[in-house]
Amino acid sequence: MKKVHELLATEYGIALCNPPYTASDYTIVRAQLMNPGTKENGGIFIHTQGWAVMAEAILGHGNRAYEYLKAYLPSSFNDKAEIREIEPYVVCQSTHSNHSPGFGKSRIPWLSGSATWTYYVITQYILGIRPVYNGIIIDPCIPSNWSGYSVSRRFRDKVINVEVKNPKGIEKGVEQMIVNGERLAGRCIPFDKLKQENTIIVTMG
Secondary structure, eight states: OHHIIIIIEETTEEOSSSSOOSSSOTTTOGGGGSOTTBTTBTOEEGGGHHHHHHHHHHTTOHHHHHHHHHHHOGGGGTTOHHHHOSOTTOOEEEEOOTTSTTTTOEEEETOOSHHHHHHHHIIIIISOEEEETTEEEEOOBOOTTOOEEEEEEEETTEEEEEEEEOTTOOSBOEEEEEETTEEESSSEEEGGGOOSEEEEEEEEO
């Protein structure tokens, strides 16, 4: 992941490869059919961005995970409409990388599974609210300058209200979790500990 940051990360997202293909046999490497820095040929393919966010969150790097997320989120382009050239609320299939003269231009909106991956990594890996077979895990990985957050969600016909506190300004780690007034060890709340509506207080540390 250090090499991803060093060689592939740009201000608009992570490129698929660097440098793009320019002199390969196109019957072997079809990416060369695309202009350098676009789509599969060294472009910023949005479908893969969420995977990089997830990887950094698993490693405990909340600052970098959030940096990668913000780089490609449509809302990050609100004051760059003339660069992006796409509706400001749509996740696209790909964005031109720094090997293209159109660096930052996005293409093919409304036709991508990328929005699903984006929702998945935000909710389950940055906010860290992840369902598992026997319950639900609360394991945030957030920027160190976040003092905390709160979120409510429905989980298997039950409501969980989560408040996360980050008094030490860290990126990952759970020091204490209180579920409906009871302190639980670890990060997983067994399903049989949940009521119809639940109050969960997590202190990072």
